[in-house]
Amino acid sequence: MKPAPFTYHRPASVAEAVQLLHALEDAKVLAGGQSLLPIMNMRLAEPSHLVDITGIAELRTPAVDDAGARYGSATTHMMVEDQLVPDVTDGLLPHAAAGIGYRAVRTRGTVGGSLAHSDSSAEWPTVMSALDAAVLAVSTRGQRRIPVRELLIGFFSTTLDVDELIVAVEVPRLSPDTTWGMYKMARKPGEFAESLAVALRRPDGDELWLGAARDTPVRLRHTETVIADRPAPETTVADLVDAVGADTGSEGHSRQLHAVATLRALRAAEREASHA
Numbered sequence: 067m068k069p070a071p072f073t074y075h076r077p078a079s080v081a082e083a084v085q086l087l088h089a090l091e092d093a094k095v096l097a098g099g100q101s102l103l104p105i106m107n108m109r110l111a112e113p114s115h116l117v118d119i120t121g122i123a124e125l126r127t128p129a130v131d132d133a134g135a136r137y138g139s140a141t142t143h144m145m146v147e148d149q150l151v152p153d154v155t156d157g158l159l160p161h162a163a164a165g166i167g168y169r170a171v172r173t174r175g176t177v178g179g180s181l182a183h184s185d186s187s188a189e190w191p192t193v194m195s196a197l198d199a200a201v202l203a204v205s206t207r208g209q210r211r212i213p214v215r216e217l218l219i220g221f222f223s224t225t226l227d228v229d230e231l232i233v234a235v236e237v238p239r240l241s242p243d244t245t246w247g248m249y250k251m252a253r254k255p256g257e258f259a260e261s262l263a264v265a266l267r268r269p270d271g272d273e274l275w276l277g278a279a280r281d282t283p284v285r286l287r288h289t290e291t292v293i294a295d296r297p298a299p300e301t302t303v304a305d306l307v308d309a310v311g312a313d314t315g316s317e318g319h320s321r322q323l324h325a326v327a328t329l330r331a332l333r334a335a336e337r338e339a340s341h342a
């Protein structure tokens with residue numbers, strides 16, 4: 067299968083990329099191409115112009131301070147996995163990156179591309195929602211900061227304007243009193259999640275997020291209430307199914323799957339806490 071004809075552009079700066087996105091009719095940003103190109107090959111998208119951002123060095127440059135880290139949007143999953151960029155999450159980001167697809171996918175796919183694509187069964191939407199990360203989006207109208215929780219509004223749907231470029235992802239530093247656990251349930255390594263749970267364990271309570279259950283990552287508020295005064299080792303799947311069902315609207319097999327993933331993430335966070 068081959069894509070419909072398009073014109074290829076390779077800007078050398080953010081300013082140039084933003085000008086192209088503003089001036090060109092029906093243009094799309096090309097980052098790692100790991101989601102966009104298969105869609106184009108299947109003719110589900112037929113953009114007239116591709117604006118390849120992988121030649122823009124500043125989009126791969128990290129910055130870190132006491133508050134957290136800022137990753138250029140074209141930072142690849144591999145760069146996070148191999149810790150070629152600083153980690154401010156006590157290992158959660160590298161762990162999440164290592165679970166994405168195959169190594170070949172991780173060497174090309176980017177953090178910004180995954181967020182812009184907004185597939186709730188992908189790693190970054192759920193992990194970045196749990197961490198309360200934000201993207202910086204630039205257009206000819208200026209720059210705006212969008213929390214990931216507000217960016218993702220549906221399956222393949224975000225609050226980005228068509229001419230906006232995500233230039234960076236800001237991740238707050240994980241507090242030293244917080245431990246994390248993550249569990250990806252997939253049919254086999256290299257596949258998208260059937261369920262993807264992230265647990266953040268803090269002294270004032272647990273925060274739970276789940277991907278692959280709804281169109282966007284969902285915070286499990288009912289489930290958080292159920293586990294509030296219950297140590298994770300004593301919690302069973304049966305304790306969680308109803309609450310996870312209420313949080314996600316899932317039923318039957320998928321509700322069971324999400325409850326198991328959630329419990330495994332909770333237990334992983336509990337183990338981390340006991341090592342701290």
Ligand SMILES: Cc1cc2nc3c(=O)[nH]c(=O)nc-3n(C[C@H](O)[C@H](O)[C@H](O)COP(=O)(O)OP(=O)(O)OC[C@H]3O[C@@H](n4cnc5c(N)ncnc54)[C@H](O)[C@@H]3O)c2cc1C
Pocket residue numbers: 094095096097098099100101102103119139140165166167168171174175176177178179180182183187188189190226230231232233256257258259
């Ligand atoms: C075999 C295979 C297995 C995979 N398995 C997984 C998996 O297990 N978990 C997972 O999370 N992902 C998985 N992926 C997807 C992969 O992680 C992609 O890299 C990711 O979803 C998209 O990132 P990209 O950089 O390739 O974006 P692209 O494909 O280049 O772009 C995706 C979309 O985002 C837009 N976009 C890209 N960058 C920007 C930007 N900076 N600003 C604005 N818009 C932008 C594009 O215009 C396009 O609409 C898999 C992919 C493949 C091919």
